[in-house]
Amino acid sequence: xxMQRVGxxxxxxxxxxxxxxxxxxxxxxxxxxxxxxxxxxxxTDCDGQLNREELRNGxxxxxxxxxxxxxxxxxxxxxxxxxxxxSRTMDWGDWIAMGLLGTQRLSEEMGIVRIAHRLLTRVTLxxxxxxxxxxxxxxxxxxxxxxLKALDKGDLTxxxxxxxxxxxxx
Numbered sequence: 036x037x038m039q040r041v042g043x044x045x046x047x048x049x050x051x052x053x054x055x056x057x058x059x060x061x062x063x064x065x066x067x068x069x070x071x072x073x074x075x076x077x078x079t080d081c082d083g084q085l086n087r088e089e090l091r092n093g094x095x096x097x098x099x100x101x102x103x104x105x106x107x108x109x110x111x112x113x114x115x116x117x118x119x120x121x122s123r124t125m126d127w128g129d130w131i132a133m134g135l136l137g138t139q140r141l142s143e144e145m146g147i148v149r150i151a152h153r154l155l156t157r158v159t160l161x162x163x164x165x166x167x168x169x170x171x172x173x174x175x176x177x178x179x180x181x182x183l184k185a186l187d188k189g190d191l192t193x194x195x196x197x198x199x200x201x202x203x204x205x
């Protein structure tokens with residue numbers, strides 16, 4: 036389940052994925068109409084956010100057989116894992132991020148990666164963006180650890196962002 040895969044990511048991976056989701060649209064997902072339709076189907080109160088009850092009831096309706104989670108607590112844990120902002124719900128941005136994680140070649144989608152990179156490198160200049168995406172240094176440190184190289188004093192590179200995004204699929 037993609038929600039659980041998001042939960043297994045390290046914080047720097049979540050930050051990189053969140054930046055990509057911020058700049059992506061549903062057209063960047065493998066099946067854009069299906070992702071939007073499913074979100075709208077699950078959002079029964081039409082508030083643009085999926086709470087636990089909406090997810091639980093909607094997924095049970097879709098599965099129409101034995102519930103795949105042993106108990107509803109597992110679903111709650113999966114929702115918490117996929118909730119990148121800590122709001123205890125999934126909004127469209129979280130949904131897009133989850134969909135992007137299901138895109139096997141996200142690190143090769145250079146349009147998204149370039150725009151996310153520009154956004155992330157602006158973080159040091161804009162306190163509002165920095166508050167939203169956290170510390171970009173975490174992404175750089177994680178990329179350097181994956182590449183077994185020392186962290187220098189430069190800015191986040193596109194290659195470092197690509198390395199972190201690629202690691203989300205392993």
